[in-house]
Amino acid sequence: MQTIDRIPSGHAGRSRSCAYANIVYTVATSADTSLDIVGQTHQALAALSASLEGLGSHASRMLSAQVLLADMSSKPVVDEIWARWIGDSPQHWPQRACYGVDLGGKLLIEIIVTAARGTADDA
Template sequence: MSKITRQGTNQILSSSVEYHNFVFLAGMTADDLSKDVKGQTAEVLAKIDAALEANGTDKTRLLSAQIWLKDIRDRGAMNELWTAWLPAGMAPARACVEANMADPRHLVEIMVTACR
């Protein structure tokens, strides 16, 4: 049976799961909820970078991304940071939708899958 490696596991979720060199990150949100969507997006992207590094990979190896915005009208502002963060020609398959967040102060949540 193939090994599954989990990090940051609690009763509800794992912050990351690695299986057969695929790395699945949990949805990431900002810690500082006083920031606007750009500030929260920058914080989330930095957290994704750190989580990918902790799992032996990086954003050049992204396969897919799911992005949830509290207000879809913030898509342009979020995309400014997203496109600057992505390496040229390395965009993953992606969905971006409006969603009710668990905490109404969260403006963006991003979940990615990468390979090692």
């Protein structure tokens, strides 16, 4: 039987990341909600990279991403940061969707990802 790997989020009742077999499921936000959308996006992407790598994956192995935004007018800024972060190779681009949602408090962005395990070299 395959085991499920879990990385705690620090919040009761939920994990930041889980992996089963060769699939990783993770979510990322900014730790500093006093930042603007640019700062929160950079922090969320750094947290996402760390979570993927922590479970044996990489950004280039993402299959699907959902970006939740507190303000959809910030989407062009987020898109620009995302494009620089993910890189120029279409072989590394996941399916991605953006949604405008009420994230509560001062949180401006949350990113939910499904990825295959493996390194950047496996992409």
